[in-house]
Amino acid sequence: MSANYDIVIIGGGPGGYAAAIRCAQKGASVALVEKEHMGGTCLNRGCIPSKALLGSAHFLLLAKHANLMGLEIGTVKPNWTKIQARKDAIVAGFRKGVAGLVASNKVKIYQGRGIVLSADKVRIESSDVEEISVGKIIIATGSEPVEVPIFKFDGSKIISSKEALSLPEIPESMVIIGGGVIGCEMACVYATVGCRVTVVEALDTILPNEDDWVGKTLIKEFKKLGITTMVGKKVTSIDTGSSQAKVLLEGGESIDCEKVLVAVGRRATCDKETIENLSLEIQGAKIVVNEKMETSVTGVYAIGDAVGSTYLAHGAFMEAEVAADNATGGDEEMKNYHLIPRAVYTFPEVASVGRSEKKCKEMGIDVVVGSAPFRSNGRSVAHNETVGEIRVIRNRANDEIVGVTMLGATVTEMLAAARALIGTNEKITDICFAHPSVSEVLKEAWEDAYGISLHVPPKRL
Numbered sequence: 001m002s003a004n005y006d007i008v009i010i011g012g013g014p015g016g017y018a019a020a021i022r023c024a025q026k027g028a029s030v031a032l033v034e035k036e037h038m039g040g041t042c043l044n045r046g047c048i049p050s051k052a053l054l055g056s057a058h059f060l061l062l063a064k065h066a067n068l069m070g071l072e073i074g075t076v077k078p079n080w081t082k083i084q085a086r087k088d089a090i091v092a093g094f095r096k097g098v099a100g101l102v103a104s105n106k107v108k109i110y111q112g113r114g115i116v117l118s119a120d121k122v123r124i125e126s127s128d129v130e131e132i133s134v135g136k137i138i139i140a141t142g143s144e145p146v147e148v149p150i151f152k153f154d155g156s157k158i159i160s161s162k163e164a165l166s167l168p169e170i171p172e173s174m175v176i177i178g179g180g181v182i183g184c185e186m187a188c189v190y191a192t193v194g195c196r197v198t199v200v201e202a203l204d205t206i207l208p209n210e211d212d213w214v215g216k217t218l219i220k221e222f223k224k225l226g227i228t229t230m231v232g233k234k235v236t237s238i239d240t241g242s243s244q245a246k247v248l249l250e251g252g253e254s255i256d257c258e259k260v261l262v263a264v265g266r267r268a269t270c271d272k273e274t275i276e277n278l279s280l281e282i283q284g285a286k287i288v289v290n291e292k293m294e295t296s297v298t299g300v301y302a303i304g305d306a307v308g309s310t311y312l313a314h315g316a317f318m319e320a321e322v323a324a325d326n327a328t329g330g331d332e333e334m335k336n337y338h339l340i341p342r343a344v345y346t347f348p349e350v351a352s353v354g355r356s357e358k359k360c361k362e363m364g365i366d367v368v369v370g371s372a373p374f375r376s377n378g379r380s381v382a383h384n385e386t387v388g389e390i391r392v393i394r395n396r397a398n399d400e401i402v403g404v405t406m407l408g409a410t411v412t413e414m415l416a417a418a419r420a421l422i423g424t425n426e427k428i429t430d431i432c433f434a435h436p437s438v439s440e441v442l443k444e445a446w447e448d449a450y451g452i453s454l455h456v457p458p459k460r461l
């Protein structure tokens with residue numbers, strides 16, 4: 001007799017495990033099927049390992065500049081084997097933690113590939129094959145790196161972010177194709193540990209979803225790290241015939257390097273059999289869902305990278321909560337995707353939430369932009385982290401703040417405050433910010449959007 005669950009979740013990444021816990025908290029009997037490791041892309045080959053490597057690289061960067069802080073600490077150099085071991089230990093620890101957390105919520109974890117046979121049956125393929133009966137299904141099967149047909153991954157010279165996180169040695173040189181979030185973060189890791197890095201971006205700026213000043217400033221900062229950034233350049237082919245890879249660009253230029261990291265985006269994934277068995281509606285590779293995270297099949301929900309709305313772990317968390325609520329009798333909707341924060345852990349960091357200036361322009365919103373630099377902030381100067389600024393965007397018509405864009409040392413940690421402030425009725429002048437703190441720059445920029453900053457010189461509005 002097959003086991004029976006109220007809800008089965010396919011995939012144990014941030015979307016899947018969050019949905020499982022929330023469904024269990026609501027009293028449902030829940031099973032989760034994971035074919036590889038709990039934690040999904042985020043924990044095993046994404047957010048966490050990349051931040052672990054960035055953590056080591058950032059520490060190295062600070063140590064290299066110790067003399068600026070009045071310290072003499074001699075030569076510092078990376079030990080890549082230890083950096084990798086530290087990263088692997090962090091991942092292993094969290095992997096165990098997530099599995100334990102899910103199990104402690106009385107969710108049954110099945111190790112194997114889950115294929116949906118119908119809206120009420122799932123087959124689990126592992127060493128045995130087992131079928132389970134289900135009330136509702138949440139698909140959280142994630143995504144994979146986009147492969148470019150004319151230069152496919154070979155896992156050796158042409159690699160994806162997965163291999164880039166686990167290279168056995170620091171390459172002498174690396175060309176990164178794609179100046180998006182993953183490409184820029186990996187550029188910071190490898191350049192800091194001594195690899196000669198070139199970022200090639202087809203569009204005319206890096207981090208193209210942000211306002212132009214962000215890409216321009218980051219390119220300048222990348223130069224200080226030794227990163228060459230080439231924008232408006234298309235890669236036409238890669239020749240891997242000799243010991244080095246030769247990256248050929250439109251117009252005839254070429255770059256020789258040891259590794260080519262292709263970081264041109266991610267693509268939603270879901271098993272072909274599941275799609276066919278359910279006749280699921282798909283757009284491109286993404287599973288089509290409505291605001292309730294319902295697919296085209298009653299009782300089947302989809303979330304996270306598999307629906308491709310954010311390609312972010314915290315986007316998957318939010319969608320998981322909505323799907324879990326609805327699958328257990330609630331009535332929730334995913335609203336305000338633009339208020340999902342965007343964080344880039346480069347040196348310096350980039351963080352934004354809400355609308356950018358260029359998005360406002362596209363939408364015909366007339367804006368006033370307040371700004372404040374880190375160079376006039378006491379704590380930033382004390383920490384020798386003075387690069388960058390915060391810009392706050394006010395809708396001139398109704399006076400509401402519609403977006404915040406930040407570039408600076410620790411701006412990702414201020415995203416929650418920026419998000420919480422957008423749409424609040426509380427006046428920023430009534431909120432007391434600790435002094436000296438880096439977050440005072442957020443207050444100054446916010447007030448500057450209304451022409452009332454105490455520490456930013458008056459501007460014409």
Ligand SMILES: Cc1cc2nc3c(=O)[nH]c(=O)nc-3n(C[C@H](O)[C@H](O)[C@H](O)COP(=O)(O)OP(=O)(O)OC[C@H]3O[C@@H](n4cnc5c(N)ncnc54)[C@H](O)[C@@H]3O)c2cc1C
Nearest residue numbers: 011013014015035040041042046114142304305311312313
């Ligand atoms: C290098 C890198 C850095 C990143 N950094 C960040 C970051 O800093 N912040 C951020 O928010 N996001 C980041 N992301 C994105 C983030 O990892 C994803 O958005 C997030 O993991 C999506 O969660 P998910 O649950 O939808 O899918 P996934 O995490 O991909 O999980 C899907 C899971 O489903 C399993 N699965 C698939 N098919 C089946 C099946 N048939 N049966 C059983 N199991 C199956 C897979 O094995 C996988 O474990 C990064 C990604 C990469 C690649």
